[in-house]
Amino acid sequence: MAQDGIGARVARKEDKRFITGKGRYVDDMRVAGMKHVAFVRSPYAHAKVGGINSEQARNMPGVLAVLTGSELVADGIGNLICGWMVHSKDGTPMNMGAWPALAPEVVRFVGQAVAMVIAETRAEARDAADVVAVEWEELPAITDPAKALGEGVPQLHPEAKGNLIYDWEIGDKAAADKALSEAAHVTRMEIVNNRLVPNAMEPRAALAQYDAAEDHFTLWTTSQNPHVARLVLSAFYNVAPEHKLRVIAPDVGGGFGSKIFIYPEEVACLWAARKTGLAVKWTGDRSEAFLTDAHGRDHVTVAEMAFDANNRITAFKIDTIANFGAYMSLFSSSVPTYLYATLLSGQYDIPTIHCNVRGVYTNTAPVDAYRGAGRPEATYVVERMMETAARELGVAPPELRRTNFIREFPHQTPVIMNYDAGDYEASLSAALSASDYAGFGERKAEAARRGKLRGIGLSCYIEACGIAPSQAVGSLGAGVGLWESAEVRVNPVGTIEVLTGSHSHGQGHETTFAQLVAERLGVPIDNVSIVHGDTDKVQFGMGTYGSRSGAVGMSAISKAIDKVEAKAKKLAAHLLEAAEGDIEIADGEVRVAGTDKKLGWHEVCLAAYTAHNLPEGMEPGLKEGSFYDPANFTFPAGAYVCEVEVDPDTGHTEIIQFVAADDFGRIINPMIVEGQVHGGIAQGVGQAILEGCIYDPESGQLITASYNDYAMPRAHDLPSFKVSTTETICPSNPIGMKGCGEAGAIGTPPAVINAITDAIDNNDLSMPATPEKVWRALRAGATAMRQAAE
Amino acid sequence: MVTVTMTVNGRQVSKEVEDRRLLVDFLREDLELTGTHVGCDTSQCGACVVHLDGKAIKSCTILAAQADGTSITTIEGLADGAELHPLQAAFKEHHGLQCGYCTPGMIMSGVDIIRRHEGQLDEDTVRHELEGNICRCTGYHNIVKAILAAAQEMHGEVRQAAE
Ligand code: FES
Ligand code: FES
Numbered sequence: 017m018a019q020d021g022i023g024a025r026v027a028r029k030e031d032k033r034f035i036t037g038k039g040r041y042v043d044d045m046r047v048a049g050m051k052h053v054a055f056v057r058s059p060y061a062h063a064k065v066g067g068i069n070s071e072q073a074r075n076m077p078g079v080l081a082v083l084t085g086s087e088l089v090a091d092g093i094g095n096l097i098c099g100w101m102v103h104s105k106d107g108t109p110m111n112m113g114a115w116p117a118l119a120p121e122v123v124r125f126v127g128q129a130v131a132m133v134i135a136e137t138r139a140e141a142r143d144a145a146d147v148v149a150v151e152w153e154e155l156p157a158i159t160d161p162a163k164a165l166g167e168g169v170p171q172l173h174p175e176a177k178g179n180l181i182y183d184w185e186i187g188d189k190a191a192a193d194k195a196l197s198e199a200a201h202v203t204r205m206e207i208v209n210n211r212l213v214p215n216a217m218e219p220r221a222a223l224a225q226y227d228a229a230e231d232h233f234t235l236w237t238t239s240q241n242p243h244v245a246r247l248v249l250s251a252f253y254n255v256a257p258e259h260k261l262r263v264i265a266p267d268v269g270g271g272f273g274s275k276i277f278i279y280p281e282e283v284a285c286l287w288a289a290r291k292t293g294l295a296v297k298w299t300g301d302r303s304e305a306f307l308t309d310a311h312g313r314d315h316v317t318v319a320e321m322a323f324d325a326n327n328r329i330t331a332f333k334i335d336t337i338a339n340f341g342a343y344m345s346l347f348s349s350s351v352p353t354y355l356y357a358t359l360l361s362g363q364y365d366i367p368t369i370h371c372n373v374r375g376v377y378t379n380t381a382p383v384d385a386y387r388g389a390g391r392p393e394a395t396y397v398v399e400r401m402m403e404t405a406a407r408e409l410g411v412a413p414p415e416l417r418r419t420n421f422i423r424e425f426p427h428q429t430p431v432i433m434n435y436d437a438g439d440y441e442a443s444l445s446a447a448l449s450a451s452d453y454a455g456f457g458e459r460k461a462e463a464a465r466r467g468k469l470r471g472i473g474l475s476c477y478i479e480a481c482g483i484a485p486s487q488a489v490g491s492l493g494a495g496v497g498l499w500e501s502a503e504v505r506v507n508p509v510g511t512i513e514v515l516t517g518s519h520s521h522g523q524g525h526e527t528t529f530a531q532l533v534a535e536r537l538g539v540p541i542d543n544v545s546i547v548h549g550d551t552d553k554v555q556f557g558m559g560t561y562g563s564r565s566g567a568v569g570m571s572a573i574s575k576a577i578d579k580v581e582a583k584a585k586k587l588a589a590h591l592l593e594a595a596e597g598d599i600e601i602a603d604g605e606v607r608v609a610g611t612d613k614k615l616g617w618h619e620v621c622l623a624a625y626t627a628h629n630l631p632e633g634m635e636p637g638l639k640e641g642s643f644y645d646p647a648n649f650t651f652p653a654g655a656y657v658c659e660v661e662v663d664p665d666t667g668h669t670e671i672i673q674f675v676a677a678d679d680f681g682r683i684i685n686p687m688i689v690e691g692q693v694h695g696g697i698a699q700g701v702g703q704a705i706l707e708g709c710i711y712d713p714e715s716g717q718l719i720t721a722s723y724n725d726y727a728m729p730r731a732h733d734l735p736s737f738k739v740s741t742t743e744t745i746c747p748s749n750p751i752g753m754k755g756c757g758e759a760g761a762i763g764t765p766p767a768v769i770n771a772i773t774d775a776i777d778n779n780d781l782s783m784p785a786t787p788e789k790v791w792r793a794l795r796a797g798a799t800a801m802r803q804a805a806e
Numbered sequence: 807m808v809t810v811t812m813t814v815n816g817r818q819v820s821k822e823v824e825d826r827r828l829l830v831d832f833l834r835e836d837l838e839l840t841g842t843h844v845g846c847d848t849s850q851c852g853a854c855v856v857h858l859d860g861k862a863i864k865s866c867t868i869l870a871a872q873a874d875g876t877s878i879t880t881i882e883g884l885a886d887g888a889e890l891h892p893l894q895a896a897f898k899e900h901h902g903l904q905c906g907y908c909t910p911g912m913i914m915s916g917v918d919i920i921r922r923h924e925g926q927l928d929e930d931t932v933r934h935e936l937e938g939n940i941c942r943c944t945g946y947h948n949i950v951k952a953i954l955a956a957a958q959e960m961h962g963e964v965r966q967a968a969e
Contacts, residue, residue, distance in 0.1 A: 034906030037841015269907030
C-alpha cells in the first residue's frame, strides 16, 4: 500500500487555507464595480401581491435599481421546477404549481421574494428594501400537513386541487392487508418526522456578472453541484445559454442537501446582472436562511407491522403524508417516494410491504432533500416500530432484529431495492459489544440510585447511496442521469491534476481523491491536485449529495486511472522492451516485475509528451477521462446504540453514550469517515431532542427563525462518540465503497428516541424530545401504568 | 461617518466608516480580511470571533467605532509567520474542521479558552466553554479533541519554560 494511499489516516490537504483564514467562500469574492442586492420579502404566509411602489426606495442613497416579479416574468425568465416526475397511483402526473423567482401575483410562504433592490452597499440595499411599498392582500394560510389535504382549507395552487401533489403507492396493498388480518401480533404507531432547517453555517450567496461584449455570464454560488445549476439555469430558467454561463462553486461552507437546489435568488441575480449591466452580489443572512432554504423531513405517518407466532415480520404497511411546503423544490418529489418508501424494508426480510404517500402543499418554505433525504424518515419508522414491537412482544430488541435480518445477498426487497452486500449481524454485534449492551442493567440500577432514569435504544439502519444508476432513476422519473465524470491529467513532470464533477463542501475530496491516485499511480499525494467546482474547468459533473462522491465520483476517477495506467504501461513496455503484462507501477517507478529494469514515473510521463519514441499508433500525451454510471445503488448499513439518562424532575435528557458501528465498504481515509459519522450523529441527535421547525398555525409565521428559537446542537449537548466500522466490500463499484456522509443522520434519531422511551417506559414520544415533552410523557406513562394496575 | 483607528494583526489601520459599521464588516469589507465569518444575525454562532486586546469577542456584536483605539487579532494574524499556532496545527491534526466555515471562530475562541484556563482543561469544560460557537459539520468531537490536545501542548511548553 502506498503510504498515503487507500486506508491511510492522512491529515487533510485543504485544511491549511481554512485554519489560516484563507478559505474563499462566495461572500469573500469581489469583482470590479460590484453592487449589492437585498430582496423584498413577503411578511405573510399567503397573500395577493398588489401594486409595488418603489419610488421612495429608488430615491434612497446609493440605490441603483428596484426590479420586480412582473418585470422578471415579462423578460421570459422561466418558473422554478421540480426535476423528478412522480405519478399518482391513478396514473396522473404530479400537480406542480408555478413558482416564479420573484412572485408577481401571489406569495405562498413567509419570506418569498417579490422584488429586489440593487445598491452601492449592502446596508443601502437593505434600507431601501425596507421602504419598497407592496400592497398585500392577506389570504388565509395553512401550515399543518395533516390538515392541509382537501377542499375545506385554504388552497395554494389552482393546479393542485385539495393541495394534493400526488397520491402515490408502492407494493401490494391487498397482500399487506391480508397478512395484517392474519397476524399473530400487529404493532401500530403514529409517527411524526419533525421538520428541520438544514443550517449549513455558511448562508447561501450568489454573485452574478454579465459581460456584454462577450454576452457571457459568470455566477459564483454556494452550490453542491455547479454543473447541474448551469444546466437548470439555462435549459429551464432561460437566464443564460449553457455555453455562455460559467458557474463557480468555490469553498462552500456546508450544504447537507440544502445547496443542491437552484434558488430564486440565483436566478434573480443572473437576470438582474444582464438587465442592469451591473455585477451584483447577494449574501443571505441567517434569518433569510431560516425562511427560504429548503427545509427537510416533515412527515406524518401511520405504520402497521404484522408478525407471525415466531416473531417474524409478515407484512409492513405505511401511510405517509409528506409536507412539500409552498412549492415543489428541485428534487422534492423523489424524497418521500423513491428515497423513502424504497428503504422501508430496513435490514429485514419482509415479504410484503405497502406504502402510500400523499404529497401536500402548505404555506411553508419548500421542503426537499436534507442529509439522508427520505432515508432518515424510513429508518425512523422502521426502527421505532422494531423497538416498540420488541417491547410489546417481550423479546430483547437485538433478538427481534436478529430474527428478521436479511442474511443472504443479493436480496430483492418488495420495494424496488436489490441489496448487493451486507452483514447486519456483524455491525449489530460490534455495536452491542462496544456499548456493553449486556451490562446495561447494572448501569440502570446504579442510575436509579442517583434518582435518574437510564434507558438504552438501538437502531439498525440501512440506506441507499451511490446515487444512482441513470437508467434506473430515469425509469422512475428522474429528469437527469446520476453518473459522474472525471479527468485525470498527468503532466510531463509526472504531477497529476484530477478534474472531478463531485464538489467538496467539507467532505475532504482534495485529500481522499488524491489518496486514490497515490495508491494507484504510486505518486505522493502532494503531487496530486483536485480541481472541482468550476464549469469552465471541469468537463461536466452531477455534484455531491446522497453520499455519492466516493462510490460514484471516485469510481469515475478510478476508471480514468485505469486508462492512464494502461497507456503508461504500454509506453513503458515499449521503452523497456518488455511485455505490457509484466509492467507494474508503484513508489514513483514503472518497473518490469521481477527484474531491476525500471523507469521513473516522471520519465514515462515525459516520454508520453516528448513523443520521440512512442509505440506504433499511440497518441502523445497522458490524459484520460471517464463518465462512470453506477451499476446499482450502494447499501451502507450499521447499528447504533444510544444510552441516556433522564432527570425525572425536569425531563432533561443527557446522552451518556453513543455508539456507532457502520459498514461503509472500503474506506479511503478513516479519519475523514469518522468525522462524517460524528457530524451526522450530531445532526441526528439534534433532530431527536433539540431541533424542530415550528410555524404558527394561524399566521403561518416561522416561530423558530433564529438560533435563539431553533435549538442547534452545541458542544455541551453531545458526548464524544464511539464509532467503529465493519466491512463488507461493495460489489457494485470498482473501489468497493458504499458512502458514509448521511449514515449518522439516518441511524441516530430512532436510537435516541428508543433510548428515551426505554428510560421513561412510554413509547408515545415525538421528536424533538424536549424536556417538556419527556416530562409529560413520563407522567402520562406512569398514569397509564397506575390505571392498568388498578 | 466616523474615523476609526486600530491595530489589526499588528498593523495600524485608519478608515472612515459609517457609524453603524459592525466590526466584522469593517474587517471583511474595508480591510478585506475575509477569514472572519458571519454565520448568524443574533450573536449566537461565533463564526465571527476575533481577539480584541487579547480577549475573544464576537465581532458581529460590536461596532467598528467601539473598537477604536484597540488591538485586534483575526484568524489571519494568529500564525507566527509560516509557523502555525499550536491550535491551528491541532485542528488539522485532529480533523477539527470540515467545511471550514466555523473554523476561524472556533480557533479564536479555543485560543481564548486555553488562555483563560491556563491550559487546565477537561472535556466537559471545553464543551461548556464552546457554548457560543456552532459547528454544523463536525459534531464537535474532533474540535474538543483538538482544543484539549493544544491546551496540553501549550501548557506543557509553559511549564517547561518556567522550569
Ligand atoms: S456572526 Fe457573530 S455570532 Fe454569529
Ligand atoms: S466545519 Fe463546517 S461548520 Fe464547522
